[in-house]
Amino acid sequence: MSRQRFDAMTESRKRERVGVEEKGRRSELFGNNVFNKERMLQYLTKDALESVQGAIFSGSKIDRKIADQVAEAMKTWAIEMGATHYTHWFQPLTGATAEKHDAFFDLMSDGRALEKFGGGQLVQQEPDASSFPSGGIRNTFEARGYTAWDPTSPAFVYDTTLCIPTIFVSYTGEALDNKAPLLRALNAIDEAATAVAKYFDKTVVKVNATLGWEQEYFLVDKALAHSRSDISLTGRTLVGHSAAKGQQLDDHYFGVIPLRAINFMKELELECMRLGIPVKTRHNEVAPNQFELAPVFEEANLAVDHNLLLMDVMDRIADRHNLKVLFHEKPFAGINGSGKHNNWSLATDTGVNLLSPGSTPMKNLQFLTFFINTIKAVDTYEELLRSSIASASNDHRLGANEAPPAILSIFVGKQLGNVLDELEGVSKGKLSPEEKTELKLNVVGKIPEILLDNTDRNRTSPFAFTGNKFEMRGVGSKTNCAKPMTILNTIVAKQLREFKKEVDALVDKKSLKKDEAVFNVLREYIKTSKRIRFDGDGYSEDWQKEAERRKLSNNKTTPAALQVLTSKQSLELFASMGVMSEKEVTARQEVELEAYILHIQIEGRVLNELVYSHIIPSVIEYQNILIKNVLGLKEIYGAAHRKLTDGQSGIIEQIAEHITELKKQVDAMTDARRKANKLTDTQKKAFAYSDDVKPYFEKIRMHCDKLEMLVDNRYWPLVKYRELLSIK
Numbered sequence: 001m002s003r004q005r006f007d008a009m010t011e012s013r014k015r016e017r018v019g020v021e022e023k024g025r026r027s028e029l030f031g032n033n034v035f036n037k038e039r040m041l042q043y044l045t046k047d048a049l050e051s052v053q054g055a056i057f058s059g060s061k062i063d064r065k066i067a068d069q070v071a072e073a074m075k076t077w078a079i080e081m082g083a084t085h086y087t088h089w090f091q092p093l094t095g096a097t098a099e100k101h102d103a104f105f106d107l108m109s110d111g112r113a114l115e116k117f118g119g120g121q122l123v124q125q126e127p128d129a130s131s132f133p134s135g136g137i138r139n140t141f142e143a144r145g146y147t148a149w150d151p152t153s154p155a156f157v158y159d160t161t162l163c164i165p166t167i168f169v170s171y172t173g174e175a176l177d178n179k180a181p182l183l184r185a186l187n188a189i190d191e192a193a194t195a196v197a198k199y200f201d202k203t204v205v206k207v208n209a210t211l212g213w214e215q216e217y218f219l220v221d222k223a224l225a226h227s228r229s230d231i232s233l234t235g236r237t238l239v240g241h242s243a244a245k246g247q248q249l250d251d252h253y254f255g256v257i258p259l260r261a262i263n264f265m266k267e268l269e270l271e272c273m274r275l276g277i278p279v280k281t282r283h284n285e286v287a288p289n290q291f292e293l294a295p296v297f298e299e300a301n302l303a304v305d306h307n308l309l310l311m312d313v314m315d316r317i318a319d320r321h322n323l324k325v326l327f328h329e330k331p332f333a334g335i336n337g338s339g340k341h342n343n344w345s346l347a348t349d350t351g352v353n354l355l356s357p358g359s360t361p362m363k364n365l366q367f368l369t370f371f372i373n374t375i376k377a378v379d380t381y382e383e384l385l386r387s388s389i390a391s392a393s394n395d396h397r398l399g400a401n402e403a404p405p406a407i408l409s410i411f412v413g414k415q416l417g418n419v420l421d422e423l424e425g426v427s428k429g430k431l432s433p434e435e436k437t438e439l440k441l442n443v444v445g446k447i448p449e450i451l452l453d454n455t456d457r458n459r460t461s462p463f464a465f466t467g468n469k470f471e472m473r474g475v476g477s478k479t480n481c482a483k484p485m486t487i488l489n490t491i492v493a494k495q496l497r498e499f500k501k502e503v504d505a506l507v508d509k510k511s512l513k514k515d516e517a518v519f520n521v522l523r524e525y526i527k528t529s530k531r532i533r534f535d536g537d538g539y540s541e542d543w544q545k546e547a548e549r550r551k552l553s554n555n556k557t558t559p560a561a562l563q564v565l566t567s568k569q570s571l572e573l574f575a576s577m578g579v580m581s582e583k584e585v586t587a588r589q590e591v592e593l594e595a596y597i598l599h600i601q602i603e604g605r606v607l608n609e610l611v612y613s614h615i616i617p618s619v620i621e622y623q624n625i626l627i628k629n630v631l632g633l634k635e636i637y638g639a640a641h642r643k644l645t646d647g648q649s650g651i652i653e654q655i656a657e658h659i660t661e662l663k664k665q666v667d668a669m670t671d672a673r674r675k676a677n678k679l680t681d682t683q684k685k686a687f688a689y690s691d692d693v694k695p696y697f698e699k700i701r702m703h704c705d706k707l708e709m710l711v712d713n714r715y716w717p718l719v720k721y722r723e724l725l726s727i728k
């Protein structure tokens, strides 16, 4: 009998809670470990401070002498904070973050030790990066890639290391990470949105994209998680019968947070405060053991970094509390999965949220401009936006009838829908004074009131307008937000650029007034982007059909979703917005497909091992006991035993049938895997994994889960759902 499950359960039951002490005010802790403006004021000369601020605001270059000064100041501060090492912190295409620590310590030629960290080390490093995926951009034998300082995201001390956020690029300038394209996209949206915002307010100099993510996650006891190879190797349970009580009663959602979880959250939040991650909200989610954490929104690049850092901090702190965080989008079958809603908006340097209606008709026209352009952008590039959230693990959510569908659509609500309908009726060309007044008073002028009592919300919509921001709901809980944020900002930037061209043309050539031109262009956008608007039930069958009629894409698997990346339209978009070259896009697609293949491959292997080395031996052990029992009864009662052994024999047979089926299916899966592995074309191989290998998973699981219900609890080798999902 396998002891692993029971040892793990004993260990988990013996846990003492790890208490957390809150000392002082959290607001006083905020940013203590960050080399932020406050620290800069303290440690930098005026010149250096201005140079860094300039780089943050307008992307200006920081010269080498200043970089030396900044490095010196950072080093002094970091060592005072207890740091011994520094690292360039970057986001390779694996999806996680990477770091290579170097000590500040150095030796002089005379053997004396000193602490060294200069501008050179701050600005650029060359990690031995040959093992990071590059999609063929960088030949591994060359292994040439370097990390370069991103001054727009402040350095921070984490544990005893000074972490410097950086981009990761090849020596020929191609992005090898997720941050470099994001920064380019943010630059593009800044330029395009600023130009349009100037129609309404000439003093606007800069527009930042803002992002407020909501991180969902599961917590399970560490010993229980480690006892199952599927959880520790794939982040999810590949088998496991649903617990008798799952989330049917909805008694977990917003309920009292279990003590072990709250202690974990407290410590996590304190650490986040120090690291400058402005966490604000915590609550239970729908499924048992599922929770959510959300911060105050920030500039998008910073928010992305903070989310990545958060996931890392969560791992470490959970460990101290003998817990494991599951970031996987679908760790348990039969109960809700986890996502990471990306709330997105645009903010001017003058402090205006461009997706927030204002108090005057002019402000509202500005709102409508950005609102409608976003709708138009998503309509044009819906498939591309969908591709940005594709991954092996998120495939379990998208289109799986519980989370947003794989079809992108936008929910604007009934009232705003009515406003758009009215605007659609605006006259072509010049507007009469009456029409202008009518628009001002009754259409555009009414927007703030509409939004105030706009209570209709649609939880099934993948892209919803929620009063003063759009909420992108399909993002996976594991996903690096840089990916959807790069695409979203690029497509909206492109759209705003087109819009400006069209408005300017109407003003120049047709001598329309600016607001008339804006109305005219918006009217056309409303007309041509109607198919993307959908207020109904996104989970319904009807919508699938309706979406097909509307010619919206419905890519249910990652290999299918990723194809659009290299379409002519996408390549043209990325190139024209300066976000990615064809080489970079192709490489990224290759890396994502490769990652998909590897994920499914690993899951297949683990499933194979679970079935052959754990489940089949355990159920045979139990089956043998039944056989012994039947034989014993036969020995005692002779021919009369049949009446007494009917039940046992039935179970013996059922077990045998499941074993036979399991063997058949697992072997067929292995065959399919072998066949897939022979394919050299990555695209074809990914499709082989999704279409030929993955379908076996569910079939295999079905037999395992039936067996779980058939055999003596003491013989079942894997920690069960009810045991995993019971944090107190």
Ligand code: ADP
Pocket (backbone or CB within 6 Å): 210, 211, 212, 213, 214, 294, 295, 296, 297, 298, 343, 344, 345, 346, 353, 466, 468, 469, 471
């Ligand atoms: P929920 O979606 O759970 O109902 P809210 O509507 O309050 O919650 O939104 C939560 C998230 O929206 C938070 O992470 C918050 O930071 C973010 N958010 C609010 N305003 C903006 C904005 N202007 N830009 C980006 N994110 C925002």
Ligand code: MG
Pocket (backbone or CB within 6 Å): 214, 341, 471
């Ligand atoms: Mg939300």
